[in-house]
Amino acid sequence: MSGSPYAPNTETDTSEMLDAVGVSDVEALFDIPEPVRFDGDFDIESRSEPAVLNMVSDMLGNNDDLTEFLGRGYYDHYVPSVVDRLSLRSEFLTSYTQYQPEVTQGFLQALFEYQSILVELTGLPVANASMYDAASGLAEAALLASRIRDADGTDVLVPEYVREERVSVLENYVAGHDINVKRVGTADGTLDIDALTAAVDEDTLMVYAESPTTRGTIEEHLAEIGEIAHENDAMFAVASDPVAMSILEAPGDLGADVVVGDAVLGMPNAYGMGLGIFATRDDYLRHVPGRLIGIGEDQDGKRAFTLTLQTREQHIRRERATSNICTNQAWVALRTAIHAASLGPDGLVDLAEQMVELPRDLAAQLDALPGIEAPVHDRHHFREFVARTEAPASEIAADLEDEGFAVQAVDDHELQFTVTETNEHAVDDLLAAVEEVVA
Amino acid sequence: MRHYDQARFHDDEGPEYEPLLSEKFGTEQAVEDTPLPDELTRDSLELPAPAEPELSRHYVRLSQQNYAIETGPYPLGSCTMKFNPPFTEDVAADPNGMVHPDRPGETIQGNLELLYTLQEYLAEIGGMDAVTLQPPAGAAGEFTGNRIAAAYHEANGEGHRSEVVVPDTAHGTNPASAAMAGYDVVEIPSGDDGRVELDALEAAVGEDTALFMLTNPNTLGLFERDIEDIAEIVHEAGGLVYYDGANLNALLGRARPGDMGYDIMHYNVHKTFATPHGGGGPGAGPVGVVDELTEFLPTPQVREQDDGDGYELFEPAQTIGKVHNYQGNWLVLIKAMAYIARLGDEGLCATSANAVLNANYLATQIDLDIPFEPFHHEFVASAGDLDASDMAKRMLDFGVHPPTTKWPEIVSQALMTEPTEGESKETLDLLAEAFNAAKTSDEEALSSAPHRTTARRIDQADAARNPRLSWQALEEN
Numbered sequence: 068m069s070g071s072p073y074a075p076n077t078e079t080d081t082s083e084m085l086d087a088v089g090v091s092d093v094e095a096l097f098d099i100p101e102p103v104r105f106d107g108d109f110d111i112e113s114r115s116e117p118a119v120l121n122m123v124s125d126m127l128g129n130n131d132d133l134t135e136f137l138g139r140g141y142y143d144h145y146v147p148s149v150v151d152r153l154s155l156r157s158e159f160l161t162s163y164t165q166y167q168p169e170v171t172q173g174f175l176q177a178l179f180e181y182q183s184i185l186v187e188l189t190g191l192p193v194a195n196a197s198m199y200d201a202a203s204g205l206a207e208a209a210l211l212a213s214r215i216r217d218a219d220g221t222d223v224l225v226p227e228y229v230r231e232e233r234v235s236v237l238e239n240y241v242a243g244h245d246i247n248v249k250r251v252g253t254a255d256g257t258l259d260i261d262a263l264t265a266a267v268d269e270d271t272l273m274v275y276a277e278s279p280t281t282r283g284t285i286e287e288h289l290a291e292i293g294e295i296a297h298e299n300d301a302m303f304a305v306a307s308d309p310v311a312m313s314i315l316e317a318p319g320d321l322g323a324d325v326v327v328g329d330a331v332l333g334m335p336n337a338y339g340m341g342l343g344i345f346a347t348r349d350d351y352l353r354h355v356p357g358r359l360i361g362i363g364e365d366q367d368g369k370r371a372f373t374l375t376l377q378t379r380e381q382h383i384r385r386e387r388a389t390s391n392i393c394t395n396q397a398w399v400a401l402r403t404a405i406h407a408a409s410l411g412p413d414g415l416v417d418l419a420e421q422m423v424e425l426p427r428d429l430a431a432q433l434d435a436l437p438g439i440e441a442p443v444h445d446r447h448h449f450r451e452f453v454a455r456t457e458a459p460a461s462e463i464a465a466d467l468e469d470e471g472f473a474v475q476a477v478d479d480h481e482l483q484f485t486v487t488e489t490n491e492h493a494v495d496d497l498l499a500a501v502e503e504v505v506a
Numbered sequence: 507m508r509h510y511d512q513a514r515f516h517d518d519e520g521p522e523y524e525p526l527l528s529e530k531f532g533t534e535q536a537v538e539d540t541p542l543p544d545e546l547t548r549d550s551l552e553l554p555a556p557a558e559p560e561l562s563r564h565y566v567r568l569s570q571q572n573y574a575i576e577t578g579p580y581p582l583g584s585c586t587m588k589f590n591p592p593f594t595e596d597v598a599a600d601p602n603g604m605v606h607p608d609r610p611g612e613t614i615q616g617n618l619e620l621l622y623t624l625q626e627y628l629a630e631i632g633g634m635d636a637v638t639l640q641p642p643a644g645a646a647g648e649f650t651g652n653r654i655a656a657a658y659h660e661a662n663g664e665g666h667r668s669e670v671v672v673p674d675t676a677h678g679t680n681p682a683s684a685a686m687a688g689y690d691v692v693e694i695p696s697g698d699d700g701r702v703e704l705d706a707l708e709a710a711v712g713e714d715t716a717l718f719m720l721t722n723p724n725t726l727g728l729f730e731r732d733i734e735d736i737a738e739i740v741h742e743a744g745g746l747v748y749y750d751g752a753n754l755n756a757l758l759g760r761a762r763p764g765d766m767g768y769d770i771m772h773y774n775v776h777k778t779f780a781t782p783h784g785g786g787g788p789g790a791g792p793v794g795v796v797d798e799l800t801e802f803l804p805t806p807q808v809r810e811q812d813d814g815d816g817y818e819l820f821e822p823a824q825t826i827g828k829v830h831n832y833q834g835n836w837l838v839l840i841k842a843m844a845y846i847a848r849l850g851d852e853g854l855c856a857t858s859a860n861a862v863l864n865a866n867y868l869a870t871q872i873d874l875d876i877p878f879e880p881f882h883h884e885f886v887a888s889a890g891d892l893d894a895s896d897m898a899k900r901m902l903d904f905g906v907h908p909p910t911t912k913w914p915e916i917v918s919q920a921l922m923t924e925p926t927e928g929e930s931k932e933t934l935d936l937l938a939e940a941f942n943a944a945k946t947s948d949e950e951a952l953s954s955a956p957h958r959t960t961a962r963r964i965d966q967a968d969a970a971r972n973p974r975l976s977w978q979a980l981e982e983n
Binding site: 068070071072073074075076080084088096097098102108109110112113114115122126127133135137139140141149152153154155156160161163164165167169170171173174177178179182183184186188192193194197199201210230232235239242244287315316320329336340358359360361362363365366367370371372373376377378381382385386390392393394395396398399407408409412413416423424427447468 | 523524526527528533534535537540541542543545546547548551552553554555556558561562564565566567568569570571572573574575576577580582585587588589590591592593595596597600602603604605606607608609610612613614615616617619620623627630631633642643644645646648649652653656678679681682683684685686687688689691728729731733734757759760761762765766774776780782783784785786787788789791826827828829830831832833834835836837838840843844846847848849850851852853854855856857858859860862863864866867870871880882898899902907908910913927928929930931954956959960961962963964965966968969970973974975976977978979980
């Protein structure tokens, strides 16, 4: 029967199987009432493997070849070849959730190690095995806050610098709950402490901050923000990323109750696909969303890894579960762990230092050009910064596109530039193009 | 008996496990002389630093201690873990598709065309009018569907509808997703035949009903033959009907949720279209809707430009907003698109035919009671007097992965089995042998299984009582 290259039964197999089942035709096995049957014509042509490769390659070839200086939460870091080579091993790539830990020790250990790397980077003792992205992490943090907080607070305070897309995901997640998202002012690229002090009160459920921020600044007042939150009995959530946390003081040591973010390591620039991180304090362990890998003993007394605290999860608690996460980003977490381990602490710190130096240099060079000032915020920057332009930013961005560069206009006269080790080589050409289009 | 050998490293004398990275390579690195002020930076970074050859051996050894579809069958009912053609990895690795998510639409016509093509494929396969590709997982799709239902009712002045109805056989994510969207969950018991009982449904739905969530075939593998009446009852009450796509594998090319009266559905493209979801993810959970709900889809959507000259992103008029920071799990979407393009009509229909035949054949070879039938791509057997978990552990000794155990709960000691179309008769016979050998094992063999795996049976209760979730925690103990 087959008819699919991925169904191995031969004609002989099929007829033996039909005999065993006691029917003459496979159609007899479909218990579908006539009115809802479908005749099976989707008008989708069957293609050979090379034909599909060509089809997709032709399609994606229609993308413009631009050198990107884009960021605002999603960054391109070079992924060492060893990450692909190891993570694409079929024992990893084609495995499933570790419901039978006795035969999935390898993946469980890799995820346990991933959790451990996150514990070190965040400064918090509990990290889950993945979120979809930073936005879902932030949203789950708000839901966590509403579960653990005794008081009646309902407000989640979010700085104005946070990406609208991230806030939109948060608003969707909290829409069915008694939680309000309120924006707090930004001052010179970081949270406005005065505005926060004015906004926070007994209704505050959670205070959120980012470092680095969406505008590329390092938030210098995390400890102070955390104190303001805690004085009002609110939870404090911080977004960061593994590269930044390799050099910055760990958010957990500065009072963060939850750390979320995009993992940044492990994936190439994949049109926004990545991995969300989530870490928190021991106190909140039993309220953590998503999967957790723990260590235990097998019956021989040997150390073994297993999914743990599963009574939080939806296959047991259903509507009372800590989250609905089932299929998660496990394979990306594996890649992130391999990437982090391949860099090691030296490599991570070196990379992080570059992420401070590269934007500093680029900003200074842009600032030297007429018609553009950079950076607009007198702050320490990480990977990116905002520049002020005399001409409308959208026009400059469009002109730069014609020159082969993608940069983002973030306001009428603001452009944002992101530079990492993957586009550093094109900085001189970018500067030449900017000089030409702003002149 | 032949074995898919998972026990490469377990013997009485050999090493029990691969050391942790931290145990093998130690940790610690001082952070000094950075380009930032000291008060902003950490003092040290304690992580292992393996050289690349050591790193490679570590992860290769871990991979060898891991079961996967390319090492053996995975008959996990409702999880649909099947063979994933490797060429889709090459398709997804196309560097031209690796763009930043903030790129303007006119500069990434290739990505938009691929997304549009997949939207069209999925709409056609599901009998839906429009599809969003943004949800990054099946459960995220369920959540998105719940939010769309809420927005729809709100727009119609029916924001008071506060309940989502699910059958007791529903996947656990259904009630969890509904609760996350703020709904009260009303569970209805299945009828004696394992299907939705119309009287119970009628009694449960009313002016508070926002949504009824139902997979079809249901999780017992049974087709809900009354689906047209079910849809009518829910619609009469003013609710919407939601299709959980986890079992779509069984229906490909045979029936379409849209034709059955469903208003919203999600597709588990990683299951139905066999995108690898290594270690449990990522997958993707696109959501399809009928015409009257398209305005509520997440933003942005992709459409053809009016002049027919390319594709554009747009915001649906009454969009619920976003459910992923960017565009969802792009690499998974490429693989799903490539898989569908490879199979085409013929392959998609063959998928359901082979999946259903394989399940029915396997069931005839197993000496266990299967209380509900006729089933499609999966069936639920009962371990009878035996503990289903013991059976599962014992099956590991025979080199195969066991089915989903102890669920759904309406079958005592359930073994929920889904062989998928990807297994040969030879493998199905091997699986049946494992079932039957496990069933006839003596009590000692059952209770002490597994015996020849990397780890022996793990005390999960103790692991949960005394959580150690990092190597740092391990050092503290």
